[in-house]
Amino acid sequence: MASHWIVLMFLQSRVGPVEWLKPYTDETIIDLGRKGVKSLLAVPISFVSEHIETLEEIDVEYKELALESGIEKWGRVPALGCEPTFISDLADAVIESLPYVGAMAVSNLEARQSLVPLGSVEELLAAYDSKRRELPPPVTVWEWGWTKSAETWNGRAAMLAVLVLLVLEVTTGQGFLHQWGILPLVR
Missing domain, CATH: 1.20.5 (Single alpha-helices involved in coiled-coils or other helix-helix interfaces)
Incomplete structure (x- = not known):
């Protein structure tokens, strides 16, 4: 049985009076139903954990809208959440970026303090990094x-x-x- 994949990107989270980025998820689902699409898999690429937008909005509201629009099969790729490989890669990315933190300097002291919890890098790593990887030295x-x-x-x-x-x-x-x-x- 041959499969035919169509990849589309659409955006959700439009709330409030300001117009949000388009195309909107709900409008796209209705349009796909009108065009005869029977199976739809949502891949929420910007969400790294399950929360109200994935559990309620995508899994419940958008699924109902899809079924009402004629789409028979609905699914969603789960968020990465606490997947060990993802957490390890995320920790590595943070550690690799630490030598370059000074490049993101904020002139206002209060703004600087709100960006990162107070404490030394070593204290923060002791609290959050169970493997205690060694920090790479800054490279010039x-x-x-x-x-x-x-x-x-x-x-x-x-x-x-x-x-x-x-x-x-x-x-x-x-x-x-x-x-x-x-x-x-x-x-």
């Missing part, structure tokens, strides 16, 4: 001193220098390795 390219960037470039330069010396040693037969007897002379 071409910074002098004992930094990750400096160590990376120093290591690359050292490897290149050793490679050049080995190539010269093998091709010319002269150098420290031959003088010390580590590499025999090849004639």
